Amino acid sequence: MGEVVRPERCxxxxxxxxxxxxxxxxxxxAMDLDGVYLDTGAMYRAVTWAVLEAGGDLxxxxxxxxxxxxxxxxxxxxxxxxxFRANGVDVDAAIRGPEVTGAVSAxxxxxAVRRHLVGxxxxxxxxxxxxxxxxxxxxxxxxxxxxxxxxxTASPEARAQRRSKEDAADVTATQADLERRDKLDSxxxxxxxxxxxxxxxxxxxxxxxxxxxxxxxxxxxxxVQA
Numbered sequence: 225m226g227e228v229v230r231p232e233r234c235x236x237x238x239x240x241x242x243x244x245x246x247x248x249x250x251x252x253x254a255m256d257l258d259g260v261y262l263d264t265g266a267m268y269r270a271v272t273w274a275v276l277e278a279g280g281d282l283x284x285x286x287x288x289x290x291x292x293x294x295x296x297x298x299x300x301x302x303x304x305x306x307x308f309r310a311n312g313v314d315v316d317a318a319i320r321g322p323e324v325t326g327a328v329s330a331x332x333x334x335x336a337v338r339r340h341l342v343g344x345x346x347x348x349x350x351x352x353x354x355x356x357x358x359x360x361x362x363x364x365x366x367x368x369x370x371x372x373x374x375x376x377t378a379s380p381e382a383r384a385q386r387r388s389k390e391d392a393a394d395v396t397a398t399q400a401d402l403e404r405r406d407k408l409d410s411x412x413x414x415x416x417x418x419x420x421x422x423x424x425x426x427x428x429x430x431x432x433x434x435x436x437x438x439x440x441x442x443x444x445x446x447x448v449q450a
Contacts, residue, residue: 228256228257228441229441229444229445229448229449230257230258230259230354231354231371231444231448232353233353233354234257234259234353234354234355234371234372234444234448235349235355235357235367235369235370235371235372236250236253236257236355236356236357236370236371236372236373236374236440236444237357237362237363237366237367237370237372237373237374237420237423238250238253238356238357238358238359238362238374238376238440239358239359239360239361239362239363239364239373239374239375239376239419239420239423240360240375240376240377241360241377241383241402241405242383242387242402242405243378243382243383243384243386243387243402244376244377244378244383244428245376245378245386245428245433245436246358246359246376247263247358248433249376249428249433249436249437249440250263250303250356250357250358251303251304251306251356252303252433252437253356253437253440253441254303254354254355254356255303255304256437256441257354257356258354259303259352259353259354259355259356260301260302260303260352260354260355260356261301261302261303261306261355261356261357261358262299262301262345262348262349262355262356262357262358263306263358263359264341264345264357264358264359264360264362264366265328265358265359265360266306266308266319267297267299267308267341267344267345268328268331268332268337268341269308269315269319269320269324269325269328270295270297270308270309270310270315270319271291271292271295271297271310271331271337271341272319272324272327272328272331272332273310273315273318273319273324274291274292274295274310274311275287275288275291275292275327275331276323276324276327277311278291282327282330282331283330285334285335285336288330288331288334288337289334289336289337289340292331292334292336292337292340292341293336293340295310295311296310296311296312297309297310297344298310299344299348301348301352301355303356320391325401329404329405338361342361342365342366345357345366346366346367349366349367357370361418363375363419363420363422363423364418364420368420371444371447371448372424372440372443372444372447373420373422373423373424374423374424374425374426374440374443375419375420375423375424375425375426376426376428376436377425377426377427377428378427378428378429379429380399380402380403381399382428382429382430383399383402384396384398384399384402387402424443426439426440
């Protein structure tokens with residue numbers, strides 16, 4: 225699959241909607257680069273878990289912001305075994321459950337939450353020479369100076385098939401939920417889901433994980449050698 229280019233320092237920003245392949249591809253690319261991996265979406269999920277544990281009103285942005293700012297997050301960046309703890313609790317499984325999934329867009333839409341977590345994300349990026357960061361606003365907000373910015377996408381059907389397979393869920397229900405989240409994430413006032421103007425779009429429909437990783441390696445190689 226060709227030589228792997230490992231620049232001394234590089235930030236790769238990977239954005240895109242759920243089911244586009246961001247997580248798997250980003251982890252694989254980070255391993256190829258002998259770098260680290262940051263799942264910013266999981267940070268929002270961990271905060272959402274803390275908000276749900278606190279038992280307040282999900283329509284109250286002040287309550288959500290208070291819980292988010294007080295939450296103690298531990299973020300593991302090993303691409304082979306990323307992990308998250310919130311307030312001392314291992315939340316790796318809980319943040320992928322339906323309750324958190326159903327509430328995360330509302331929590332992530334609160335501007336104070338986004339400012340707080342973006343600051344944490346940028347601090348993590350600054351500590352690592354080679355890092356692949358995935359999310360929904362990486363290229364536009366979190367790491368606008370990234371060496372490579374890509375926006376992964378796929379057809380709604382392909383995204384639903386992938387996500388339903390991961391979650392062992394009904395495809396139709398999964399597609400409806402993805403459409404709901406896309407609408408919420410794209411229409412929020414603070415840092416909406418969108419493709420940055422200088423990001424390279426990669427449509428992963430019909431592509432294998434290996435093929436997408438190779439494509440991103442090629443793009444990074446062309447950037448760092450230009």
